[in-house]
Amino acid sequence: MRFKLPTRLALAFSALALLSSVSLAVVETVSPLQPTALQSQTAKMIVKQLEQEHYVNLKLDDKTSALLLDTYLKTLDPGKLFFLQTDIDEFQRLRSQLDDELKKGELSAGFVIYNRYHKRLTERLAKTIGELPQMVKNFDFAADEELKLDREDAKWPTSAREADDLWRKQIKNRVLSLKLSGKEEKDSLELLLKRYANQLSRVEQSTSEDVFQYYMNALASIYDPHTDYFSPRISENFQINMSLKLEGIGAVLQSDDEYTKVVRLVPAGPADKNGQLHPADRIIAVAEGKNGEFKDVIGWRLDDVVDLIRGPKGTFVRLQVIPAVSQSEEVRRTITIERNEVKLEEQSAQKKMIQVYRDGRIVKVGVISIPAFYLDFEALRRGDPDFRSSTRDTERLMSELLADGAEGIIIDLRDNGGGSLAEANALTGLFIESGPTVQIRFANAWVKREGKRRSSDFYDGPLAVLINRMSASASEIFAGAIQDYQRGVVIGNQSFGKGTVQSINPLQHGQLKITESKFYRISGESTQHNGVIPDIEFPAIYDKELVGESTLDNALPWDTIAPVYHHTYFDINSELPRLRKEHRKRVSENPDFRFLNEQLEQMDEFRNVKKLSLNEELRRKQRDERRKLQLTIENKRRVAKGLEPLAKLAEEDDEEAEAKDSEQGEDKKDEPDPLLVEASNILVDSMAVFAKSQVAKAAR
Numbered sequence: 001m002r003f004k005l006p007t008r009l010a011l012a013f014s015a016l017a018l019l020s021s022v023s024l025a026v027v028e029t030v031s032p033l034q035p036t037a038l039q040s041q042t043a044k045m046i047v048k049q050l051e052q053e054h055y056v057n058l059k060l061d062d063k064t065s066a067l068l069l070d071t072y073l074k075t076l077d078p079g080k081l082f083f084l085q086t087d088i089d090e091f092q093r094l095r096s097q098l099d100d101e102l103k104k105g106e107l108s109a110g111f112v113i114y115n116r117y118h119k120r121l122t123e124r125l126a127k128t129i130g131e132l133p134q135m136v137k138n139f140d141f142a143a144d145e146e147l148k149l150d151r152e153d154a155k156w157p158t159s160a161r162e163a164d165d166l167w168r169k170q171i172k173n174r175v176l177s178l179k180l181s182g183k184e185e186k187d188s189l190e191l192l193l194k195r196y197a198n199q200l201s202r203v204e205q206s207t208s209e210d211v212f213q214y215y216m217n218a219l220a221s222i223y224d225p226h227t228d229y230f231s232p233r234i235s236e237n238f239q240i241n242m243s244l245k246l247e248g249i250g251a252v253l254q255s256d257d258e259y260t261k262v263v264r265l266v267p268a269g270p271a272d273k274n275g276q277l278h279p280a281d282r283i284i285a286v287a288e289g290k291n292g293e294f295k296d297v298i299g300w301r302l303d304d305v306v307d308l309i310r311g312p313k314g315t316f317v318r319l320q321v322i323p324a325v326s327q328s329e330e331v332r333r334t335i336t337i338e339r340n341e342v343k344l345e346e347q348s349a350q351k352k353m354i355q356v357y358r359d360g361r362i363v364k365v366g367v368i369s370i371p372a373f374y375l376d377f378e379a380l381r382r383g384d385p386d387f388r389s390s391t392r393d394t395e396r397l398m399s400e401l402l403a404d405g406a407e408g409i410i411i412d413l414r415d416n417g418g419g420s421l422a423e424a425n426a427l428t429g430l431f432i433e434s435g436p437t438v439q440i441r442f443a444n445a446w447v448k449r450e451g452k453r454r455s456s457d458f459y460d461g462p463l464a465v466l467i468n469r470m471s472a473s474a475s476e477i478f479a480g481a482i483q484d485y486q487r488g489v490v491i492g493n494q495s496f497g498k499g500t501v502q503s504i505n506p507l508q509h510g511q512l513k514i515t516e517s518k519f520y521r522i523s524g525e526s527t528q529h530n531g532v533i534p535d536i537e538f539p540a541i542y543d544k545e546l547v548g549e550s551t552l553d554n555a556l557p558w559d560t561i562a563p564v565y566h567h568t569y570f571d572i573n574s575e576l577p578r579l580r581k582e583h584r585k586r587v588s589e590n591p592d593f594r595f596l597n598e599q600l601e602q603m604d605e606f607r608n609v610k611k612l613s614l615n616e617e618l619r620r621k622q623r624d625e626r627r628k629l630q631l632t633i634e635n636k637r638r639v640a641k642g643l644e645p646l647a648k649l650a651e652e653d654d655e656e657a658e659a660k661d662s663e664q665g666e667d668k669k670d671e672p673d674p675l676l677v678e679a680s681n682i683l684v685d686s687m688a689v690f691a692k693s694q695v696a697k698a699a700r
Contacts, residue, residue: 032115039212040105042509046216046229047102049505054223055443055515056556064222065099071553072113072218078152078257081167082120085156102219110215111208118206124167125200129193132171136189139172141616147173148611149327172614177329179616180623191296199299209233210301223515225552226502230511233303248310249317249337251277255302259284259322264417264470267371268347269340272415276335279470280324280546283309287318290336294320313340324546325606330623347371349390351397353404354680363687365680366401368394369412373419373427373474390419391426398430398459408462408683408690411478412676414492418473421501425450428481431459431488436564437481439520440501447520449564460569462690463488464683466676467534469542472496473519479532480521486568489579489686490534491679493542497549499528500556518556524563528556535576536583536682538675539596543603575689582685583678592674595637602629 051059058064069091077083094109101109128135147169148154157163171192178188209231216229250269253260259282265272285294286308297305309317319335322328349370356363370390379387398409411427418424421438428437429452436451465479465488476495482488499519505512519527529549542548549555587593613619627648635645 033111033118033206033208033211035107035111035208035212038509039208040107042507043102043107043212043216044105045507046219046512049512049514050220050223050227053443053505053514053516054227055500055518056223057443058223060099060103062096062099065097066095067222068098068219069095071222072110072215074152075214075218075221076114076117080151080154080156081163081170082117082124083156084120084160084163085158087116087120088156107212107215111211114211114214118203121203122200124163125196125203128167128171128196129200132193132196133189135168135171136175136185136192139175141172141176141179141614143615145169145172145614146611147614150610169614173612174329176614176616176619180330180620181332195296195298198296202299202301202304220512220514222554224500224554224556225549226498226500226513227515228513230513232510248306248339249277250340251309253283253302253306253309256282258299260297260300260302260305262321265415267415267417270337274335274337276333277319277321277337278324279542282322282324283319284322284329284332285320287320288315290316290318292318294318311339315339324543325603327606327609327612330619347374348388349393349397351401353401353406354677356680356684358684363407363684364405365408365410365683366398366404366406367410367412367676367680368397368401369414370394370416370427372416373421373423375420375423389426390423391430394427395430402459402461408464408680408687409459410464410466410676410679410683411488412466412679413471413475413479414466414468414675415470416472416475417470417496418475418498421450421474421477424474424477425452428452428478429456429458431463431482432485432569433458435485435566436522438477439522439524439561439564440517441520441561442517447561451522460690462683462687464679464686465490466679467492467495467532468538469493469496469540469544469547471532472498476527476532477519477521480523480525480527483532483535484521484523485566486570486572489536489572489682490532491536491682492534492538492675493540494533494537494544494548495527495531496547497527497529497531497555497558499526499531499549515556520561522564522566524560526558526560529558535572536580538678539593539600541596543607545607570689572686572689575686579682579685583682586681587678590674590678591637593678595633598633598636602626602633 047060073083073088073091091113094113098109101107157166174192175185175188178191179185183191213229213231220227220229249271250266251271252263252266254263255261262277262279262281262283264279265277271277283305284298285296286305287294288308288311295308297308309319311317316336316338319337320332321335322332326332349368352367352369354365354367356365373390374388375390376384376388394411401409425437432452434452434455436449438450440448440450442448463482465482467475467479467490471479471492472495476497476499479490479495483490500515501517501519502513503516505514521527531549545551613622631646631648638645
């Protein structure tokens with residue numbers, strides 16, 4: 001039944017009734033959560049594995065104990081909204097004790113801290129539910145108040161009164177955001193009452209398993225962001241995701257404060273094909289089917305949100321999301337996605353031919369898009385001679401493109417998050433005679449080198465590699481090797497920077513995903529953190545302040561080891577100034593590139609906003625100016641391309657706007673990819689560099 005609250009009086013009455021039951025639930029909490037003997041044994045195993053097997057030689061001592069305390073507090077209360085400074089002062093006595101306790105399997109400190117957090121949170125939510133109707137009634141949106149957006153460096157509230165005022169501003173901002181999005185006050189109040197009641201209900205269902213997961217992941221994260229503890233339930237979900245048998249939308253999600261944030265999209269998955277969901281977007285509500293009622297998921301556990309989004313293939317799920325660049329809830333979009341499985345054949349390499357007009361003739365450029373580095377291990381084990389792999393498919397497609405007259409090849413690795421290391425090495429072997437492709441350094445400092453060991457036929461013609469911020473891991477190994485050998489021109493954006501390798505270790509209770517080694521290029525440079533820097537850079541579609549390894553806490557640093565002796569094929573580096581000059585001249589009048597650059601300028605402005613005004617008139621003015629600017633930028637692009645300008649952008653949260661947004665997305669899908677077209681032009685510019693007389697001889 002739909003929750004209807006027609007008047008403020010009814011809302012207040014309902015809230016008070018709800019508060020009484022909530023307060024009773026809080027009072028009736030029998031006892032604080034306590035660790036189990038099995039969790040204690042598992043904690044000792046985790047500590048032992050981290051100290052002995054993790055790539056970073058980090059021992060648990062007083063220094064790491066202090067870091068663990070700070071990390072755990074940030075994990076529980078990242079916005080510094082619930083703990084008081086008195087709580088933090090009290091916890092300081094544990095600052096040098098956590099390491100000693102964990103080595104003995106003692107978890108009491110972690111549970112003491114969580115139980116205090118649980119108390120503060122439940123009291124805050126219960127009080128909010130009771131006071132919300134009157135609070136909303138008293139909001140003065142003409143007052144000049146501001147809300148600080150990033151509280152990472154802020155101090156903890158020193159008193160209950162200070163905490164109350166901080167929380168009041170948070171709620172005022174949410175009410176104002178909902179008002180600016182077109183919601184009536186009673187509807188906003190209904191939504192927030194349900195949101196806080198749901199949050200309270202879920203918090204009250206917390207178990208010792210939740211506490212153990214939080215505490216162990218805080219410990220794991222001080223080593224690096226890719227080391228994680230998986231509880232039995234999370235382990236099951238991880239295995240489902242790794243097998244690509246999950247029927248859902250094909251998105252990797254993570255918790256980010258109270259929100260569920262999109263980390264990346266699975267290539268060729270439903271969300272990727274839909275084209276409207278993007279990395280760093282935040283999901284705030286989920287609805288089943290095309291007409292189902294939205295469930296607000298702010299404050300929900302990640303696994304509960306995943307369960308809500310998951311469903312049988314052929315069914316639909318609707319998401320309300322806050323775009324990555326938006327600072328508040330007033331800008332939201334509704335996206336409808338049909339659930340499906342990600343099929344291997346849809347993730348396979350694809351080809352296309354691009355024609356470039358140059359000096360009175362048509363130059364054909366073959367493009368091979370590789371969404372992931374895949375290998376059908378099962379078919380390989382069966383001895384199937386036709387087993388699928390990214391390298392075999394690329395070799396076949398390249399032969400077809402060359403037979404059709406392609407004079408150069410582009411390997412498109414945009415949004416390729418990696419996959420099989422063996423395939424990255426094998427793919428590199430299609431473009432070099434022989435030699436190393438990657439170095440792998442282990443925790444004991446032993447370095448293993450992988451590459452093409454035997455000389456064989458390879459394509460020696462013009463080559464370019466296209467990457468972006470979502471190109472990671474195996475993609476970075478391939479692009480880095482091509483760049484180090486000066487075998488081709490690397491074009492696009494700085495890649496993700498995922499240069500570490502993880503293994504899954506079983507535990508008595510759950511699993512530990514642990515970083516065991518690190519990738520290095522043959523130049524000796526790590527791909528970690530910095531990624532691969534392209535020879536020629538394009539405007540960045542993904543904001544590198546929001547997406548990438550460098551945005552993650554405790555990411556391992558970029559560093560170098562000894563290079564591997566290798567030769568170069570062409571003198572590409574000496575030609576880069578000329579190629580960059582021709583590129584800049586060509587795109588200066590290109591409407592798509594001008595559009596992207598103007599969008600980047602807007603993103604920089606949004607990112608530099610540190611505070612939000614809580615004054616309605618000012619916020620409305622800022623919103624309208626932003627929309628007007630976005631519309632102007634989009635229409636400049638459309639007019640320059642001979643398209644009809646838009647009357648307005650589809651930003652409103654309604655079905656008509658969603659349909660318009662979908663139509664605009666389909667229009668753009670039909671247009672040539674401007675980045676791929678320009679990459680083809682760059683490759684044609686560079687063709688003289690690839691003259692066979694300039695190919696260096698392999699060093700023996």
